[in-house]
Amino acid sequence: MNKHVMIVPCSGIGKAYGSVGRDALYQVIEEMRPNVTATVCLSLLTLGDADAQAQVRESPTITIDGCPKACAKVNVEAAGGKPVAEYRVFDVYRAHKELKVRSVSNLGKAGHEMARILAEEIATKVDEISQQ
Numbered sequence: 001m002n003k004h005v006m007i008v009p010c011s012g013i014g015k016a017y018g019s020v021g022r023d024a025l026y027q028v029i030e031e032m033r034p035n036v037t038a039t040v041c042l043s044l045l046t047l048g049d050a051d052a053q054a055q056v057r058e059s060p061t062i063t064i065d066g067c068p069k070a071c072a073k074v075n076v077e078a079a080g081g082k083p084v085a086e087y088r089v090f091d092v093y094r095a096h097k098e099l100k101v102r103s104v105s106n107l108g109k110a111g112h113e114m115a116r117i118l119a120e121e122i123a124t125k126v127d128e129i130s131q132q
């Protein structure tokens with residue numbers, strides 16, 4: 001497969017789990033799998049930007065959402081994309097209730113750890129997709 005895997009997090013401004021999702025995104029695209037992943041601005045998708053929409057239609061796309069409103073998934077689908085995997089930060093919290101995010105602007109050690117756990121799950125999924 002020669003296309004990058006697109007990873008689209010929700011914007012999640014003002015929501016701690018939105019911040020965790022973005023932290024996880026950056027860990028994957030900048031540190032864990034920089035050569036095979038990319039992202040696109042959710043706002044561009046929402047605004048109907050043709051290039052952004054084409055990227056999620058033509059590349060395998062993973063979404064990360066901070067709450068059940070699932071803005072990343074909804075907007076990828078509205079752009080004609082079909083996510084190959086959908087992640088919810090709350091699921092990580094459910095599995096690791098000992099991790100309490102400090103605040104929206106300062107995730108604290110536990111929040112970064114939650115993001116790292118999510119990032120590792122996503123990186124594993126990226127490997128699976130890339131090998132198809």
Ligand code: SF4
Pocket residue numbers: 010011012013015017018065066067068069070071072
């Ligand atoms: S999914 Fe939830 S946290 Fe993320 S942008 Fe939408 S409303 Fe905000």
